[in-house]
Structure formats: C-alpha cells, structure tokens
Amino acid sequence: MAIVDLVMPKLGESIIEATILKWHKSTVDPVKMDETILDIATDKVDSEIPSGVEGIIEEILFSENDIVPIGSVIARIRVSQENSVNHHPVPESPKIESVQRIAVSSPLRKEQPAGNTHRFYSPLVLNIAASEGVSMQELESIPGTGNEGRVSKRDMIQYITDRRSAGGSGRSTGNNQRNLTLANDRQFSEIAIISDKTDNTDIQTVPAAFSGNVEIIEMDRMRRMISKHMTDSKNISAHVTSFAEADVTNMVLWRAKVKKEFEKRENEKITFTPLFIEVIVKCIKKYPWLNSSVDGDRLIVKKDINIGMATALPSGNLIVPVIKNADQLNLVGLTRQVNQLANRARSNKLKPDDTAHGTFTLTNIGSFGSLMGTPIINQPQVAILAIGAIKKKPVVIETAQGDSIAIRHMMFLSMSYDHRVIDGALGATFLNAVAKELENFSVDREI
Numbered sequence: 003m004a005i006v007d008l009v010m011p012k013l014g015e016s017i018i019e020a021t022i023l024k025w026h027k028s029t030v031d032p033v034k035m036d037e038t039i040l041d042i043a044t045d046k047v048d049s050e051i052p053s054g055v056e057g058i059i060e061e062i063l064f065s066e067n068d069i070v071p072i073g074s075v076i077a078r079i080r081v082s083q084e085n086s087v088n089h090h091p092v093p094e095s096p097k098i099e100s101v102q103r104i105a106v107s108s109p110l111r112k113e114q115p116a117g118n119t120h121r122f123y124s125p126l127v128l129n130i131a132a133s134e135g136v137s138m139q140e141l142e143s144i145p146g147t148g149n150e151g152r153v154s155k156r157d158m159i160q161y162i163t164d165r166r167s168a169g170g171s172g173r174s175t176g177n178n179q180r181n182l183t184l185a186n187d188r189q190f191s192e193i194a195i196i197s198d199k200t201d202n203t204d205i206q207t208v209p210a211a212f213s214g215n216v217e218i219i220e221m222d223r224m225r226r227m228i229s230k231h232m233t234d235s236k237n238i239s240a241h242v243t244s245f246a247e248a249d250v251t252n253m254v255l256w257r258a259k260v261k262k263e264f265e266k267r268e269n270e271k272i273t274f275t276p277l278f279i280e281v282i283v284k285c286i287k288k289y290p291w292l293n294s295s296v297d298g299d300r301l302i303v304k305k306d307i308n309i310g311m312a313t314a315l316p317s318g319n320l321i322v323p324v325i326k327n328a329d330q331l332n333l334v335g336l337t338r339q340v341n342q343l344a345n346r347a348r349s350n351k352l353k354p355d356d357t358a359h360g361t362f363t364l365t366n367i368g369s370f371g372s373l374m375g376t377p378i379i380n381q382p383q384v385a386i387l388a389i390g391a392i393k394k395k396p397v398v399i400e401t402a403q404g405d406s407i408a409i410r411h412m413m414f415l416s417m418s419y420d421h422r423v424i425d426g427a428l429g430a431t432f433l434n435a436v437a438k439e440l441e442n443f444s445v446d447r448e449i
Contacts, residue, residue, distance in 0.1 A: 003080055003081070003082060004080070004081055004082075005060060005078050005079070005080055005081075006054070006055050006057070006078070006079045006080075006081050007075045007077075007078055008039065008051070008053065008054070008075065008076055008077040008078065008079060009073055009074060009075050009076065010042070010051075010070050010071065010072050010073060010074050010076050011051065011072070012072055012073070018071060018072055019044075019069050019070060019071045019072060020042040020043060020044045020049075020069070020070055020072065021042060021043045021044070021067065021068070021069050021070075021223075022040060022041075022042055022064055022065070022066050022067065022068050022070060022076070023040075023041040023042060023043050023048060023066065023067075023223075024040060024041045024066060025039070025040045025062065025066060026038050026039055026040060026041070027039050027040070027059050027062075028059065028062070029059050029060070029061065029062055030058060030059060031058070031059045032057070032058055032059075033053045033055075033056065033057060033058070033059060033079060034053065034056050035053060035054070035055060035056045036052045036053065036054075037052060037053050038050045038051065038052055038053075039051055039052065039053050039059075039077065040076070040077075042070075043223065044354065047352055047353070047354045047356070047357055048350065049353075049354060051076075053079065055079055055081045056081065057079045057080050057081030057082070058079065058080045058081075059077060059078075059079060059080075060077075060078040060079060060080040061077060061078040062076070062077045063075060063076055063077060063078075064076050069155060071148075123141065123152070123153060127141075127153050127154070127155065127157075127158055130155070130158045130159075130162070131158065134158075134162050136158075136161075136162070141153065144157055144158070144161050145157065222317070222319075224317070224319045224321075225319055228319060228320060231381070232378050234381065235378050235379050235380070235381045236378060238381055239379050239381070239384070239420040239421075239422065240420060240421035240422050241376075241378070241379065241418050241419075241420070241421070242418065242419060242421045242426065242429065243376045243377075243416055243417065243418045243419075244416075244417050244419070244426070244429050244430050244433050245374055245414060245415065245416050245417075245433075246414070246415045246417075246430075246433045246434055246436070246437040247412060247413070247414050247415070247437070248412070248413050248414075248415060248436075248437035248438075248440040248441055249397065249410050249411070249412055249440075249441045250392060250411050250412070250413050250440050250441070250443070251410045251411040252441070252442075252443045252444065252445040253274070253277055253411075253440060253443040254392060254411040255445050256443065256444070256445045256447060257272060257274065257277070259445075260272070260449055263449065264337075264449055267449070268334055268337070268338075270334070270337050270338055270341055271337075271341065272333075272337050273337075273340065273341075274366075274389075274392075275311060275340050275364070275366060276333060276336035276337040276339075276340050277333070277443075278364060278366075278389055278440075279309050279311070279325065279328055279336055279340070279364060280333060280336060281436055281439040281440055282309060282362065282364060282387060282436060283307055283309065283328050283329045284439060285432055285435045285436050285439060286307055286329075286362060287307075287329065288432075288435060289428065289431065289432045289435070290303050291303060291384075291423065291424060291428060292362060292384065292385045292419070292424065292428075292432050293307055293361045293362050294361075294383075294384050294423070295361075295382040295383060295384060296382065296384065296420065296422060296423055301423050304361040306326070306327060306359070306361065307327065307328050307329040307361060307362070308324050308325065308326050308327065308328065308359050308360050308361045308362075309324065309325045309328045309360070309361070309362055309363070309364060310322040310323065310324045310325075310357075310360035310362070310363040310364070310380060310383075311323060311324075311325065311340065311343070311344075311363070311364050311365075311366075312363060312364070312365035312366070312380075313343070313344055313347045313348070314369075314370075315347060315348060315350075316348060321347050321352065321357065322357060322360060322363060322380060323343035323344070323346070323347050323352060323356045323357055324343075324356065324357060324358060324359060324360040325339045325340065325343065326359065333449075334449075343356060360380065360383065361383060362383060362385060362386075362387075363377075363379075363380040363383060363385075363386040363387070364386075364387050364388075364389065365377050365386060365387070365388050365389070366388075366389045367388045367389065367390060367391075367416075368389050368390045368391035368392060368413065369391075371391055372390055372391060373390045373391055373393070373414050374388070374390045374414040374415075374416045375388045375390070375416050376388075376416060376418055377416065377417075377418050378418065379418055379419070379420060384419060384420040384423055384424055385417060385418065385419040385420065385424060385429070385432075386417070386418050386419075387415060387416070387417045387433075387436070388415070388416040388417070388418075389413065389415065390413055390414035390415070390416065391413070392411050392412070392413045393411070393412055393413070394409055394410070394411055394412075395409070395410060395412045396408070396409055396410075397409075397410040397412060413440075415433055415436060415437055417429060417432070417433045417436075
C-alpha cells in the first residue's frame with residue numbers, strides 16, 4: 003500500500019488560492035480513478051477536482067469553506083502499489099483571471115510583492131487590508147501563521163478584532179488619503195484609495211434590527227462576489243454613460259427571413275447577440291482605445307478582441323463568459339460560441355478559461371424588457387455596452403420624396419465608459435458608430 007497526495011491544482015497564472023465548496027467524499031470512502039472528490043471555487047467559476055488514483059480516502063486536511071493555497075495537499079489517498087505506479091496527476095484547469103479587482107498577478111511561488119514590502123500577501127489579505135484601512139506598514143508588523151510565515155485571512159481578522167478592541171489603537175487619523183498600489187489579477191496595477199477616518203471614534207459593526215414582516219436572506223457566494231466586484235468597479239473607474247437610438251429594422255427583417263434556413267443548415271439558432279458582437283468588433287477596430295485597460299498613468303490597448311457577454315443564470319446571478327478572438331470569427335462561428343457559452347453558463351458547466359481575458363463587455367438588458375440602463379464596467383475593462391429592447395415605434399424618416407412617418411424597429415444603446423481615459427467625444431463617437439453600423443445592416447445579406 004502507498005499514500006498519494008491530492009493537491010490543490012494550478013488554476014491559472016493569477017490564481018494563488020481557491021475555496022473548498024463541498025467534499026463529495028469522506029475519510030475511509032473508496033474513490034475511483036477520475037471520480038469527483040470535491041468542488042472548489044475561484045471567483046465566479048466552480049470546478050470539480052477528480053481523483054488521479056483509485057483507492058481509499060486516508061485523510062482530509064481542509065474543511066468546506068476553507069481557503070487553500072494552490073499546490074497545498076488537501077487530502078491523502080491510500081492506494082495499492084500497482085495503482086500508485088499507474089496513477090495520473092489531477093489535470094490542471096485552463097488559465098483563469100479573477101474579476102476581483104485587487105489581486106496578485108501570478109501563482110504562489112512567483113507572485114510579486116505588494117509595493118516595497120518584503121513579504122507576500124494573498125489577494126484576500128490585501129483586499130481586507132484595503133477595506134479596513136490597514137497600511138502596508140501595519141501589514142508588515144502582523145505575525146503570519148500561514149505557509150512560509152504568510153499572513154492569512156484568520157491573521158487579518160484577529161488583527162482587526164484586536165485593533166478595534168484596543169479602541170482604535172494602531173489606526174492613523176487625519177484628512178490625508180493613502181494610496182495603496184496593488185497588482186491586479188490581469189497583470190496590471192490599480193490604486194486603491196483608502197481614506198483615513200477623521201475622528202477617533204471606533205466604528206463597530208452592529209447587526210441591523212428590522213421591524214415589521216420581513217424575510218432575511220443571506221447572499222450566496224456568487225452574489226457576494228458580484229456585489230464586491232460592482233462596488234470595486236464604481237470606486238475604481240470614473241463612470242459616465244452615453245445613450246443612442248438605432249433603427250434596427252433591416253436586422254430584424256433579415257433575421258426573421260433567414261433564421262429557419264440558418265438553423266437547418268448550421269444546426270444553431272441565430273439570435274441578435276452574435277449580430278451585435280459582429281458590429282461591436284468592427285467598431286473596436288476603428289476605435290481601439292475602447293478595447294483597453296488602465297495601468298496607473300498608462301493605457302494598455304489590447305490587440306486581442308475578446309468580447310464578454312453578460313449572461314443571467316437560473317439562480318438570478320450574473321456571469322460573463324468571453325468569446326476569445328471574436329474578430330477572427332465569422333457570423334456562424336460567433337453564433338456557435340454565443341450559444342455554447344450561454345448553454346454552459348446556464349447548466350453550470352463553464353470552465354475557468356471561459357470567463358477569462360475579456361476586453362469589452364456586451365450586456366443585453368433588452369431580453370428582460372428594459373429599454374436602456376447604466377451598466378457598470380467589468381474591470382479592468384474601460385467600457386460596457388448595454389442593448390435595450392427592440393420596440394416598434396412611429397419614426398420620422400427621410401426619403402427622396404421628403405420626410406414621412408413609418409413604423410420602425412427601434413432600440414436604445416447605453417454605453418458606460420471610464421472617463422479617466424475615454425472622453426465624451428470618443429465615447430459618443432464609438433457609440434454612434436455602433437448605431438450606424440446596426441442601421442446600415444443589409445437586408446439582402448447572404449448567410
């Protein structure tokens with residue numbers, strides 16, 4: 003008999019830890035080759051960890067909801083000598099980038115120190131430090147109980163609890179702001195501005211009391227992450243939203259004309275989403291700054307055009323699968339990608355790489371009846387475009403014989419963009435270019 007270690011697999015260059023969601027096996031349970039042993043989570047994507055051997059669970063080293071560094075032994079499996087020789091390792095998941103905005107840029111053993119510190123800190127620890135106003139100097143003084151003396155989540159919680167119990171000692175005061183530079187999960191940096199408190203009153207978190215007939219529902223893990231991601235984005239980017247209206251009558255008529263033939267020929271249903279993405283890609287090529295991210299005082303213009311499409315899940319939560327290299331796909335290819343990613347998202351079968359490396363996001367709020375909205379930028383991108391519901395409206399149109407009123411299929415476009423780098427002129431120009439491309443859609447187009 004031999005003991006084989008089951009380790010937390012590498013989940014991408016920017017991921018250094020994962021959360022254990024559920025154990026499917028207990029100690030002394032038998033396990034087969036490739037059988038799922040546990041579920042883990044990194045950001046929005048849940049993954050199953052299979053066994054690389056056949057044997058008996060000898061020991062489980064972490065509990066559910068524990069945050070475990072990549073490469074750590076999470077369980078041990080007792081196998082026969084023959085199985086221990088023939089076992090294969092747990093496959094690594096494809097590379098993934100986290101939608102958390104404050105994160106390190108590479109795996110545990112290669113991560114870069116934050117600022118001028120001589121120690122390494124996980125994204126979770128840095129995030130807690132930022133939200134609690136813990137300076138880098140304070141971080142350096144916190145004893146670490148984690149691997150190689152790293153400061154863990156428990157260390158941070160204990161430190162903050164002790165600091166509050168001491169009546170705010172260790173917390174600096176004043177009217178100045180502290181800039182804490184952190185490397186984010188897409189290998190760019192962003193500045194978290196932490197405002198110092200201006201008084202010495204220690205603020206304690208007190209559970210709110212509610213009167214009347216209410217129901218209190220705890221947010222699930224994904225909803226908490228979405229909440230944080232959206233709040234961080236508003237704190238990072240100077241949001242501004244522009245609106246435009248487009249006459250999409252030709253597109254509506256063309257789709258109605260070809261959808262049956264398209265499905266018969268390609269075995270795929272064609273929706274409006276791939277048509278919108280096709281137009282967005284064309285306009286990004288004209289205005290590449292919309293396909294960028296911010297790194298301090300630098301604008302990083304992406305050459306790859308990877309379009310994220312916000313997708314609602316049956317649970318009511320939201321996830322953003324990404325169509326990689328959308329500019330290299332024709333309409334059929336875009337349609338297949340849109341349908342496949344949407345289906346995998348709704349059946350909770352997305353792979354980690356399916357939500358990584360987005361450079362621009364499209365959200366179709368019209369599918370729920372909304373006419374327009376003010377979408378929040380998906381960090382570290384600089385723009386997000388919302389498509390409203392298509393409605394028939396009487397519209398004044400210009401003809402060779404003069405103006406006339408006709409019933410047309412009209413749609414509002416709402417685009418939020420980062421005013422740090424995208425001015426109103428560029429934002430409006432890009433948005434109007436998208437509207438014009440939609441209006442100029444050829445009703446005689448071949449499939």
